[in-house]
Amino acid sequence: xxxxxxxxxxxxxxxxxxxxxxxxxxxxxxxxxxxxxxxxxxxxxxxxxxxxxxxxxxxxxxxxxxxxxxxxxxxxxxxxxxxxxxxxxxxxxxxxxxxxxxxxxxxxxxxxxxxxxxxxxxxxxxxxxxxxxxxxxxxxxxxxxxxxxxxxxxxxxxxxxxxxxxxxxxxxxxxxxxxxxxxxxxxxxxxxxxxxxxxxxxxxxxxxxxxxxxxxxxxxxxxxxxxxxxxxxxxxxxxxxxxxxxxxxxxxxxxxxxxxxxxxxxxxxxxxxxxxxxxxxxxxxxxxxxxxxxxxxxxxxxxxxxxxxxxxxxxxxxxxxxxxxxxxxxxxxxxxxxxxxxxxxxxxxxxxxxxxxxxxxxxxxxx
Amino acid sequence: xxxxxxxxxxxxxxxxxxxxxxxxxxxxxxxxxxxxxxxxxxxxxxxxxxxxxxxxxxxxxxxxxxxxxxxxxxxxxxxxxxxxxxxxxxxxxxxxxxxxxxxxxxxxxxxxxxxxxxxxxxxxxxxxxxxxxxxxxxxxxxxxxxxxxxxxxxxxxxxxxxxxxxxxxxxxxxxxxxxxxxxxxxxxxxxxxxxxxxxxxxxxxxxxxxxxxxxxxxxxxxxxxxxxxxxxxxxxxxxxxxxxxxxxxxxxxxxxxxxxxxxxxxxxxxxxxxxxxxxxxxxxxxxxxxxxxxxxxxxxxxxxxxxxxxxxxxxxxxxxxxxxxxxxxxxxxxxxxxxxxxxxxxxxxxxxxxxxxxxxxxxxxxxxxxxxxxxxxxxxxxxxxxxxxxxxxxxxxxxxxxxxxxxxxxxxxxxxxxxxxxxxxxxxxxxxxxxxxxxxxxxxxxxxxxxxxxxxxxxxxxxxxxxxxxxxxxxxxxxxxxxxxxxxxxxxxxxxxxxxxxxxxxxxxxxxx
Numbered sequence: 001x002x003x004x005x006x007x008x009x010x011x012x013x014x015x016x017x018x019x020x021x022x023x024x025x026x027x028x029x030x031x032x033x034x035x036x037x038x039x040x041x042x043x044x045x046x047x048x049x050x051x052x053x054x055x056x057x058x059x060x061x062x063x064x065x066x067x068x069x070x071x072x073x074x075x076x077x078x079x080x081x082x083x084x085x086x087x088x089x090x091x092x093x094x095x096x097x098x099x100x101x102x103x104x105x106x107x108x109x110x111x112x113x114x115x116x117x118x119x120x121x122x123x124x125x126x127x128x129x130x131x132x133x134x135x136x137x138x139x140x141x142x143x144x145x146x147x148x149x150x151x152x153x154x155x156x157x158x159x160x161x162x163x164x165x166x167x168x169x170x171x172x173x174x175x176x177x178x179x180x181x182x183x184x185x186x187x188x189x190x191x192x193x194x195x196x197x198x199x200x201x202x203x204x205x206x207x208x209x210x211x212x213x214x215x216x217x218x219x220x221x222x223x224x225x226x227x228x229x230x231x232x233x234x235x236x237x238x239x240x241x242x243x244x245x246x247x248x249x250x251x252x253x254x255x256x257x258x259x260x261x262x263x264x265x266x267x268x269x270x271x272x273x274x275x276x277x278x279x280x281x282x283x284x285x286x287x288x289x290x291x292x293x294x295x296x297x298x299x300x301x302x303x304x305x306x307x308x309x310x311x312x313x314x315x316x317x318x319x320x321x322x323x324x325x326x327x328x329x330x331x332x333x334x335x336x337x338x339x340x341x342x343x344x345x346x347x348x349x350x351x352x353x354x355x356x357x358x359x360x361x362x363x364x365x366x367x
Numbered sequence: 368x369x370x371x372x373x374x375x376x377x378x379x380x381x382x383x384x385x386x387x388x389x390x391x392x393x394x395x396x397x398x399x400x401x402x403x404x405x406x407x408x409x410x411x412x413x414x415x416x417x418x419x420x421x422x423x424x425x426x427x428x429x430x431x432x433x434x435x436x437x438x439x440x441x442x443x444x445x446x447x448x449x450x451x452x453x454x455x456x457x458x459x460x461x462x463x464x465x466x467x468x469x470x471x472x473x474x475x476x477x478x479x480x481x482x483x484x485x486x487x488x489x490x491x492x493x494x495x496x497x498x499x500x501x502x503x504x505x506x507x508x509x510x511x512x513x514x515x516x517x518x519x520x521x522x523x524x525x526x527x528x529x530x531x532x533x534x535x536x537x538x539x540x541x542x543x544x545x546x547x548x549x550x551x552x553x554x555x556x557x558x559x560x561x562x563x564x565x566x567x568x569x570x571x572x573x574x575x576x577x578x579x580x581x582x583x584x585x586x587x588x589x590x591x592x593x594x595x596x597x598x599x600x601x602x603x604x605x606x607x608x609x610x611x612x613x614x615x616x617x618x619x620x621x622x623x624x625x626x627x628x629x630x631x632x633x634x635x636x637x638x639x640x641x642x643x644x645x646x647x648x649x650x651x652x653x654x655x656x657x658x659x660x661x662x663x664x665x666x667x668x669x670x671x672x673x674x675x676x677x678x679x680x681x682x683x684x685x686x687x688x689x690x691x692x693x694x695x696x697x698x699x700x701x702x703x704x705x706x707x708x709x710x711x712x713x714x715x716x717x718x719x720x721x722x723x724x725x726x727x728x729x730x731x732x733x734x735x736x737x738x739x740x741x742x743x744x745x746x747x748x749x750x751x752x753x754x755x756x757x758x759x760x761x762x763x764x765x766x767x768x769x770x771x772x773x774x775x776x777x778x779x780x781x782x783x784x785x786x787x788x789x790x791x792x793x794x795x796x797x798x799x800x801x802x803x804x805x806x807x808x809x810x811x812x813x814x815x816x817x818x819x820x821x822x823x824x825x826x827x828x829x830x831x832x833x834x835x836x837x838x839x840x841x842x843x844x845x846x847x848x849x850x851x852x853x854x855x856x857x858x859x860x861x862x863x864x865x866x867x868x869x870x871x872x873x874x875x876x877x878x879x880x
Binding site (some may be wrong): 213214215216217218219220222223226227229230231232233234235236237345348349351 | 681683701702703704705706707712714719720721722723724725726730733734735736737738743746747748750769773774776777
């Protein structure tokens, strides 16, 4: 690709998110004004350089949001709407915590087994929706939403009946000390550590990116997403692809909470962080289902969440305002992508016509 | 290439005349209109001809208010008009009959006609009387109370024309009205059009079939590459002249030359049945044989089981009966295994089955061949070789594009088709399932595609050729089967058959005049 063409492509790729962020900033500012607070104070808080402690949290949170978004993106790439990431990671996290708490294996091996269990449970839970879709034609949107409810209830039931009493609530047996990972403390001890299993997000990102872009399986998956009848005609077994993609998506969903579990949470209980699955769907949209885009989206969301914490103290604004920002970003980005896509298509068409006009046309005819 | 149009300067027309001046329309993905000029005299049949992709459809959509021109003016009866929607077009008396009928099968003629036009004559006896009046006046022979699903293709088309007349159209645009008709039906359509003309209606007839245009038109305007390139008088013009105006070269003819048919059976279908959910036979007891080096043509009016036949052979549709490829039963094979066994597939609808429009050309080169070299190695995509082979196809098949990283969407229809043909002819297929292989390509490319098929046939390729172009079928095939309501009903020798014979067989001989 020529440098000029490359520069144009990069420009096009960045334009839409940029427009979306600008729109989100404007809308949020309006909301802040309507709420009777000071816009300048709001943005002062939001844009101040994060403290060391915040930095660590942003990295940790980004990794979980990234995994959630990656799980959603796998489905989205083939027009499969896995809304059930929430249920898949809830059930997977619980099961993995139970298995790790049992400490059947020593030290690090225990971690590996628990992570594999989480992936398998997530995959199976998502697989139910996949099998229902290909055998009974049940929309995966409906079945995964139902499965979310079932997973939440199931985990609640198991926890309250078999969990360990701990303070007001119940929890799973904490994992043994030998399976706890210290993480990496880039700043002072009190600022906390970056979880070791944040690496899982990196591995999953690289792995999925390779799988989708460089393998035959990935090509089949993308082809199915772009044009299902054409994929069928090209020999893709779409039913099998639906099941495999759901399994894959669920397996990644199973990983979401693993960095936290082994990085300091130590057990599944009331502090378990919910709604990451839904955040992931939004971030996948924001990142256009591309691992790199999702990475930036995850960092943006984690940053907004983290920076919003002092809002109530400093500027007397509810931190919930950033949820509006996040929502508007996603909404605006969907629209901006479409606008930019059309503009880019028109630009390509113009370039094409220009290039063809310069080409000598032997027959003088073009369809 | 903007040839100055050879317009005759005439006075402003009245009573159903249209004047189009300098209309230009730009938008991505489709050939735009550029400086289009047409004068349509009232009470005439005006033919607009040009190759597929010459911009006829765009112009038609502009005239019918579906799209707004970027530049230029349209005047009806000397009054300049600007349409925001088809409703505005109907108000000034312009009606449009689309190539694909927009009728509800489970409603009657009366209901279809009054649908959306209830305010004109209601939906009762007054409407029925009006439909009967129009039907009698122009010899449509339609009963308002028959269900549309019981009507033949020709009758359905008359319902569409009746619909626009019912809404008071004086100017009727017909988009390739003969594409779906057999020769006998074309004759009766032309009889109807002459009646309409006699009563003062103006007809804009869009086609690329020169015989028909010469038979019916009073004036002819030719379009090429998005612009009007000239006019012709049907009384004096010859097919050759029109063809030259359309494409700048004479129409090639698809002659196969010597027979290369061998005795080796390549594909055999025995008693293949496909039944839909409602128990209706889509394919009924189909048995056919294709030998090495043989082109078997299948003629039929669209929608009589051609696509089901193709999809059954490709494994996209499952039926009963035996299908063997070179002696091996492939009934249990999935589409991918059939492709890997050497079946090339040119789908009838390239956007639906043949392309990933938003993917680059080199990825489209891989589609359908993603398990084979040069597209992949092991489980991994072989980008370098896939791209190199795409370059080869672009060169060999004259696909007009700046490069292989452009999306398939950016190509014109003809160039998309050339890419598909090139892709399916790669990797030395033993059997080619070709549905409308030259649909929408320009004349030069059409000849090239025919050449490629003929060359592969000499080397032993078996071809199942489905085409709506009877000349193409007769010219390329070694044998022609006729399909009607999912059944193979007749077999012809292309050396002796005429389009009229085929037409009669395609409609079951019932509508032969």
